[in-house]
Amino acid sequence: ADPKLANVTILATGGTIAGTGATSTTTVGYTAATVGVQTLIQAVPEMTKVANVSGEQVFQIASENMSNEHWLTLAKRVNTLLAQKDVHGIVITHGTDTLEETAYFLNLVVKSKKPVVLVGSMRPSTAISADGPVNLYNAVVLAASPDAVGRGVLVSMNDQIHAGRDVSKSNTTMVDTFRTPEMGMLGYFQGGKPLFYRQVVRKHTTETEFDVSSLTALPQVDVAYSYANVGPTAIDALVGAGAKGLIHAGVGNGSLPAKVRPALSAARAKGVLVVRSSRVGQGILARNGEANDDELDFVVADTLNPQKARILLMLALTKTNNTKEIQRMFYTY
Numbered sequence: 001a002d003p004k005l006a007n008v009t010i011l012a013t014g015g016t017i018a019g020t021g022a023t024s025t026t027t028v029g030y031t032a033a034t035v036g037v038q039t040l041i042q043a044v045p046e047m048t049k050v051a052n053v054s055g056e057q058v059f060q061i062a063s064e065n066m067s068n069e070h071w072l073t074l075a076k077r078v079n080t081l082l083a084q085k086d087v088h089g090i091v092i093t094h095g096t097d098t099l100e101e102t103a104y105f106l107n108l109v110v111k112s113k114k115p116v117v118l119v120g121s122m123r124p125s126t127a128i129s130a131d132g133p134v135n136l137y138n139a140v141v142l143a144a145s146p147d148a149v150g151r152g153v154l155v156s157m158n159d160q161i162h163a164g165r166d167v168s169k170s171n172t173t174m175v176d177t178f179r180t181p182e183m184g185m186l187g188y189f190q191g192g193k194p195l196f197y198r199q200v201v202r203k204h205t206t207e208t209e210f211d212v213s214s215l216t217a218l219p220q221v222d223v224a225y226s227y228a229n230v231g232p233t234a235i236d237a238l239v240g241a242g243a244k245g246l247i248h249a250g251v252g253n254g255s256l257p258a259k260v261r262p263a264l265s266a267a268r269a270k271g272v273l274v275v276r277s278s279r280v281g282q283g284i285l286a287r288n289g290e291a292n293d294d295e296l297d298f299v300v301a302d303t304l305n306p307q308k309a310r311i312l313l314m315l316a317l318t319k320t321n322n323t324k325e326i327q328r329m330f331y332t333y
């Protein structure tokens with residue numbers, strides 16, 4: 001190890017960045033999560049000039065199979081490593097499908113100011129112009145950079161740096177799929193250097209009240225999606241299956257269709273926490289806008305999309321069942 005360089009640990013979890021296809025032109029219909037972390041590292045020897053890189057295979061899964069249990073395992077490993085003086089930053093290789101969720105989860109439960117960077121790819125490692133190697137190189141540069149300290153969990157793809165809280169996958173297959181359309185990305189990579197232009201305001205990492213160190217499970221929270229002609233069936237089924245919280249991915253400004261409102265209200269009467277969010281993808285869900293949240297005793301998701309609202313509600317429910325307290329958390333993180 002070069003004592004002048006930062007020590008960066010790559011935690012590999014699988015995904016397309018570790019995927020292989022039948023031919024170099026196979027960019028759909030490939031197999032995710034087949035290549036191990038040492039192979040990923042060996043494919044980018046340039047990294048050894050910018051950091052002392054070590055690798056650990058935490059999981060080997062496609063990210064559509066990411067679970068609450070995986071998150072708890074990953075978060076604990078990140079916190080253990082970052083508590084070590086000889087670890088300066090962490091890169092997590094991850095499938096892109098749920099990457100934004102893992103990033104937001106870690107953003108809320110990592111207890112360190114040291115950089116944590118999530119990275120994936122859209123093309124498998126065997127593809128012509130695979131995007132994994134450059135994405136991994138940039139992620140290691142970022143995790144080794146003093147500029148990345150204290151910024152919360154970051155997502156680094158396609159020469160861009162995004163905040164874990166706000167970024168979302170926006171395209172099924174394109175390499176520029178990770179976007180933060182309205183809030184804006186935090187910075188770029190240029191000439192192999194990370195350049196920051198803004199910082200996140202919402203609290204994260206060391207500033208949060210969440211602690212997963214003694215948790216072995218998270219409360220069950222599910223998402224119910226609304227659309228024209230929607231009925232109460234999905235909501236009733238989720239409540240029947242034991243959900244402790246429900247995220248309503250409402251239409252527009254989080255409106256409650258006439259057949260959904262009584263089902264959600266009945267869920268709340270049974271003690272299920274209900275969060276109003278929107279399927280739209282951008283914008284604020286304000287209290288008492290399209291529904292009387294005070295009367296219904298609902299929480300609003302603020303700017304979180306449904307899948308991220310699910311994460312915050314799960315963590316909130318590890319602390320309290322009080323809607324006012326949970327609403328405060330949605331305005332804080």
Ligand SMILES: NC(=O)C[C@H](N)C(=O)O
Pocket residue numbers: 014015016017032061062063064094095096097098120121122123
């Ligand atoms: N591009 C990708 O990584 C997609 C893959 N299904 C995954 O999330 O693991």
